[in-house]
Amino acid sequence: MSATANAASESGSARPSPGPGSWIGSAGAGGLDLRSDVMTTPTPSMLAAIQACSLYDDVFREDATTADLERHCAALTGKEAGLFVLSGTMGNQVALRSLLTQPPHSVLCDHRSHIFNYEAGGVAAMTGALVKTVVPSNGMYLTLEDIRDKVVLDDDVHSCPTRVISLENTLDGMVMPLAEARRISAFAREHGIKMHCDGARLWEAAASGAGSLVDYAACFDTVSMCFSKGLGAPIGSIVVGGNEVIKHARWIRKSIGGGLRQAGVVTAAARIAVDETFGTGPNGEGGLLRTAHALAKEVAEMWTAAGGKLAYPVHTNMVWIDLDDARCSPERFEELGREHGIKLMGNRLVIHYQIYQNRTSLLPKLQSIFTTVFEDKKRAVEGSAGASQQRVGEASMYRTSQ
Numbered sequence: 293m294s295a296t297a298n299a300a301s302e303s304g305s306a307r308p309s310p311g312p313g314s315w316i317g318s319a320g321a322g323g324l325d326l327r328s329d330v331m332t333t334p335t336p337s338m339l340a341a342i343q344a345c346s347l348y349d350d351v352f353r354e355d356a357t358t359a360d361l362e363r364h365c366a367a368l369t370g371k372e373a374g375l376f377v378l379s380g381t382m383g384n385q386v387a388l389r390s391l392l393t394q395p396p397h398s399v400l401c402d403h404r405s406h407i408f409n410y411e412a413g414g415v416a417a418m419t420g421a422l423v424k425t426v427v428p429s430n431g432m433y434l435t436l437e438d439i440r441d442k443v444v445l446d447d448d449v450h451s452c453p454t455r456v457i458s459l460e461n462t463l464d465g466m467v468m469p470l471a472e473a474r475r476i477s478a479f480a481r482e483h484g485i486k487m488h489c490d491g492a493r494l495w496e497a498a499a500s501g502a503g504s505l506v507d508y509a510a511c512f513d514t515v516s517m518c519f520s521k522g523l524g525a526p527i528g529s530i531v532v533g534g535n536e537v538i539k540h541a542r543w544i545r546k547s548i549g550g551g552l553r554q555a556g557v558v559t560a561a562a563r564i565a566v567d568e569t570f571g572t573g574p575n576g577e578g579g580l581l582r583t584a585h586a587l588a589k590e591v592a593e594m595w596t597a598a599g600g601k602l603a604y605p606v607h608t609n610m611v612w613i614d615l616d617d618a619r620c621s622p623e624r625f626e627e628l629g630r631e632h633g634i635k636l637m638g639n640r641l642v643i644h645y646q647i648y649q650n651r652t653s654l655l656p657k658l659q660s661i662f663t664t665v666f667e668d669k670k671r672a673v674e675g676s677a678g679a680s681q682q683r684v685g686e687a688s689m690y691r692t693s694q
């Protein structure tokens with residue numbers, strides 16, 4: 293009997309039968325949704341864990357399920373302590389607010405960073421820090437040389453000293469090599485600069501074989517990691533770090549309304565996400581992420597075989613295709629997706645593990661979409677059509693045509 297049916301029969305109440313949006317894992321709403329790995333949906337084993345979780349107050353620090361998750365993530369990353377937070381944004385914000393204590397202060401990060409572009413200006417509002425962005429000279433990840441060009445070490449009264457370097461890993465699905473993270477970290481420590489990692493998808497970097505969670509986390513004072521993206525939990529992220537900084541982060545979390553009472557109902561599912569999707573060791577041993585990475589490469593090859601170019605290399609679970617080169621607008625691409633029953637957004641295809649579980653149904657649909665794109669292109673080239681549309685201003689990558 294499924295966990296859902298079990299729950300319904302135990303309570304004796306009539307419940308709606310499972311449909312899209314219920315506890316049916318890859319058969320649910322995220323199964324053919326390639327817009328993002330946030331679309332993964334929770335599984336029956338998560339529901340079973342929620343039914344078995346402790347139900348004590350976590351603001352009072354009495355909830356065993358939550359404390360256990362925090363301890364486990366700290367151990368997986370080699371840190372002293374962990375703090376459950378409601379989202380990746382909350383994780384980055386409480387971590388940065390805890391590292392940044394006294395203005396004038398500034399944060400250095402990649403110009404594509406989530407903390408700079410997609411957190412509603414939270415760093416400025418919560419910390420008063422100046423955020424300075426750096427463009428990676430290699431087009432993929434920041435190097436120490438890029439950082440050296442922009443860091444402010446000066447104590448001249450006009451300057452705003454760099455107090456935190458924040459690195460995102462993976463960024464757009466691409467891995468920052470461990471050796472580079474180590475170089476930047478050594479430089480930062482030499483100059484008394486704190487290091488934060490937006491590791492929403494650090495799980496993916498570790499599973500790709502680039503370095504373990506412990507290896508990467510050692511480069512940082514704080515790391516935030518999401519349970520609700522590629523790992524498939526419904527809610528939550530964790531911040532790990534030393535005892536002192538996590539103690540402070542707990543205060544900040546409380547001050548913004550993130551202290552939870554019976555937190556076990558969300559942390560139980562997060563623990564299953566770590567154990568079953570990421571795996572049991574710091575390299576994702578026994579987990580499900582690697583299969584999705586292999587499928588991402590297969591999808592990329594299918595696109596290039598159809599005549600397409602890639603915008604970025606495929607390191608983990610994201611395939612960035614060059615739609616401009618294919619003379620296909622994002623709107624047309626998304627429309628083709630809808631016609632085939634799959635959800636697409638712009639030129640990024642995210643291959644999460646539930647997509648992998650539906651690969652036999654997905655691959656022929658993608659093949660058909662890609663073929664149509666290049667047939668359209670052929671017609672456009674022959675008719676020398678394809679008037680380019682000019683975009684004015686900056687647009688969020690999350691905005692769709694729907």
Ligand SMILES: Cc1ncc(COP(=O)(O)O)c(C=O)c1O
Binds near residue numbers: 378379380406493518
């Ligand atoms: C790299 C990165 N960091 C942080 C976040 C924020 O996570 P959340 O949406 O849970 O706030 C996201 C969300 O997609 C992300 O991609």
